[in-house]
Amino acid sequence: MSGSLFGDGFPGRGRATGDSWPMPHIMEAMEQLRGMFDQKVGGSTRMQRGDVRAAVLALLLERPMHGYQIIAEIGERSGGSWKPSPGSVYPTLQMLTDEGLLKAEESGGRKTYSLTDEGRFVAEADAEKPAPWENSSTRDSGRASGLAKAGIDLAQAAAQVGRTGSAEQVKEAVDVLEEARRKLYSILAQD
CATH class of the missing domain: 1.10.10.10 (Winged helix-like DNA-binding domain superfamily/Winged helix DNA-binding domain)
Structure with missing residues (x-):
């Protein structure tokens, strides 16, 4: 996902930090997160x-x-x-x-x-x-629901920083998000 929060870093880094430059990018990243999780998690699990x-x-x-x-x-x-x-x-x-x-x-x-x-x-x-309700597919979906909620909560917090934070706070938030992305990928890299 080049040019997104999940790809090569936060878009727009290095730009002048006037006004609300990161806001459209934060909102785009939030929508990407929501879309990724809503595909499976938003609906209920289909049972027989x-x-x-x-x-x-x-x-x-x-x-x-x-x-x-x-x-x-x-x-x-x-x-x-x-x-x-x-x-x-x-x-x-x-x-x-x-x-x-x-x-x-x-x-x-x-x-x-x-x-x-x-x-x-x-x-x-x-x-x-x-x-x-204890079968494995339902439990797996429940775990994904927790991940989805955490991801959406994170995206909403990032959007709030983008809307109301100072330029320094926005830069600090970008660093935190980039570190979180690296840590998530390191989880997948573990055996």
């Missing part, structure tokens, strides 16, 4: 239909919940890397109810789902298996 079923049974083994609680709980337990859509959770809840594994009680305009005796038997039989 059986994963939603297993997740619902595992969660309802702990306590009764309504659909939104199930979606939120899966998102939380996966570190934000998997948040099933209502279009996958609610049909699964209906299917499990039709199979006799769940029962629904309506209260306050919401259906709260709980396991039937047969549903508890099925859920307990699968309890020894890792929960779907």
Whole structure:
């Protein structure tokens, strides 16, 4: 990425430091960072239909919940890397109810789902298996999410220095960013 924060250094180095010369370059670098991470991390991890079923049974083994609680709980337990859509959770809840594994009680305009005796038997039989939100692809995506957040936070901090910092502060920030880039590449160079 020549001419960017990630390539041959910070663009515009050596220019006179009047006004806000680095600002367009900092914003460009920030957008590059955001774009790199949004490609994979911005969306949720696509899981298979059986994963939603297993997740619902595992969660309802702990306590009764309504659909939104199930979606939120899966998102939380996966570190934000998997948040099933209502279009996958609610049909699964209906299917499990039709199979006799769940029962629904309506209260306050919401259906709260709980396991039937047969549903508890099925859920307990699968309890020894890792929960779907614990599978390796979800964990890997969760790690990438942490990296993405840190990268975006760094880019936002750099942009703030570019907007409000003095020429000396901007130069110091550029040095810090270049050092961070070198350290990141050295991580990849390790075996």
